[in-house]
Amino acid sequence: MVRHRHDLAVIGLGYVGMPLAQAAVNAGLAVVGLDANASVVASLTAGRSHVDDLSDEDVATMLAAGFVPTTDPAALAEAAVTVICVPTPLGDEGGPDLTAVRSAASTIARHLRPGSLVVLESTTYPGTTDEIVRPLLEASGLVAGTDFHLAFSPERVDPGNAAYGIGNTPKVVGGLTPACTQAACDFYARFVDTVVPTKGTREAETAKLLENTYRHINIALVNEMARFCHELGIDLWDAIAAARTKPFGFQAFYPGPGVGGHCIPIDPNYLSHNVRTRLGYPFRFVELAQEINASMPAYVVRRAQDALNEDGKALRGARVLLLGVTYKPDIADQRESPAVHVGRRLIDLGALVEFHDPLIEKWDALGLPARSVADLDAAVEHADLTILLQHHRGYDVDGLARISRRFLDTRGAATPAPGVERL
Missing domain, CATH: 3.40.50.720 (NAD(P)-binding Rossmann-like Domain)
Structure with missing residues (x-):
């Protein structure tokens, strides 16, 4: 049995990654946060927050509970679960720019261990988890759904919302296989009240886009x-x-x-x-x-x-x-x-x-x-x-x-x- 120093590694310590890390830390999980921006990591290490929903005091509390911000990808090898929370800005051709997602997946592949769970939370189009992330992870020589678990779970962070946060906002989860879905559901259930499984990754990816398309059209x-x-x-x-x-x-x-x-x-x-x-x-x-x-x-x-x-x-x-x-x-x-x-x-x-x-x-x-x-x-x-x-x-x-x-x-x-x- 592989022993892990960290229960969770969060890649991308922004408006999605930091609230996720905080919720996990508050639930007693050992969390490491990876970000490519050295100034962000330095600021967090010094107890300074750069996102609206976390105060400096919140960050200090996380650090005291064992949260480790780092730029060193080697920390991923010591995590049981890795969640990708990197930006997916609009690309030149109208689709998402997946540069950061591809980079994160390739980095994970170099440190991936059997039995691990990898979850993509970054918003994207249906098929990304299976068609983009999975092949990059399988470059490790491990097979998704067999050697490790892979899932998509859309972020539902609403900055400034005092009523709903990570813990009490239902978490949609779709895995590559039923076993992957179950593994991801079990993980999120450790600090989220309600976990909602879908048939697969594409359904979970589409659910996120449906939520925001509904709002977009009604605002229009x-x-x-x-x-x-x-x-x-x-x-x-x-x-x-x-x-x-x-x-x-x-x-x-x-x-x-x-x-x-x-x-x-x-x-x-x-x-x-x-x-x-x-x-x-x-x-x-x-x-x-x-x-x-x-x-x-x-x-x-x-x-x-x-x-x-x-x-x-x-x-x-x-x-x-x-x-x-x-x-x-x-x-x-x-x-x-x-x-x-x-x-x-x-x-x-x-x-x-x-x-x-x-x-x-x-x-x-x-x-x-x-x-x-x-x-x-x-x-x-x-x-x-x-x-x-x-x-x-x-x-x-x-x-x-x-x-x-x-x-x-x-x-x-x-x-x-x-x-x-x-x-």
């Missing part, structure tokens, strides 16, 4: 409705509030300046790309949703122009203040934030753009001049137009709207009043 629906409701003089926010009183058959989604983050703007495209590549026809719902959601920043800028016109001002030369530039409220994560596209378009059209975000000191995403303001109230009073892009908990939206010259609310947070418009 209300984004398109926001446009024609504005033209027809209908308060869509009030209509949604009325519709959500139905106790069955309806789930509320809300319009906004675009979609952001690590899932909605990216993951559905993996499925669309996979359908086009393998079957030769489009996944029309996804492609239409992408078109609608991607056009929202331009629509916000058009509404900004209209708002300024009401005051007899041109957008060129106008002072525009953006409130909240992260992709989600109350977290510092800026990945794929629609604020970037809004800001760039405003600057391209000649606006003098400033921004405020209580969680961001420096905003480099624009690549163009956008000054951070220190005195929020003074900045709002001075701006020709204030645009709420993200409703952080710390914003007194109605108070800010009252002192503004003109206020455009893309999140439905402000009480309707003269000079205040909602998307």
Whole structure:
């Protein structure tokens, strides 16, 4: 029987890998974390967190319990289970860039031992675990499903969600074989309340894409409705509030300046790309949703122009203040934030753009001049137009709207009043 120093090795210590490692450590597992970024490992070793959902204190607690961050792949040979949590950004051709997944699988292969379990959690298209990861692992000379277990289990991390974390969010698991599924289920059951097995890896991979495609399409629906409701003089926010009183058959989604983050703007495209590549026809719902959601920043800028016109001002030369530039409220994560596209378009059209975000000191995403303001109230009073892009908990939206010259609310947070418009 092979003895293991670590119960779990997590490859990729980002927004997915660190919460997973924390949950495992808290359950009493011996965990090692591998990351190629030496500065990330050094920061964690010093007890500093770089992800929103873990504080420095959380990291210090993990270290005290035996968590070991490292850049040394040799640690993988001492782990009973290895989980891949590396990024899968959108590639040039519309599918996922699997560079980090391939690298992780090849690294594991060099240290793989009989009886081990390898799980891919990185989001990707159906077939990746079997067609990409398995052959790379089998370069070790071991056979998946015979000598070692292989499974896919989609990450369901929701940054900033205080109600649902790793432990109480059901964990979907699909193995290469029934035995692989059982091994993965047994592992996750050590620190997850509910484990949901699927028929295989492809079903588990598709489940993740279905979840995010569902959200992508429904957000596109209300984004398109926001446009024609504005033209027809209908308060869509009030209509949604009325519709959500139905106790069955309806789930509320809300319009906004675009979609952001690590899932909605990216993951559905993996499925669309996979359908086009393998079957030769489009996944029309996804492609239409992408078109609608991607056009929202331009629509916000058009509404900004209209708002300024009401005051007899041109957008060129106008002072525009953006409130909240992260992709989600109350977290510092800026990945794929629609604020970037809004800001760039405003600057391209000649606006003098400033921004405020209580969680961001420096905003480099624009690549163009956008000054951070220190005195929020003074900045709002001075701006020709204030645009709420993200409703952080710390914003007194109605108070800010009252002192503004003109206020455009893309999140439905402000009480309707003269000079205040909602998307």
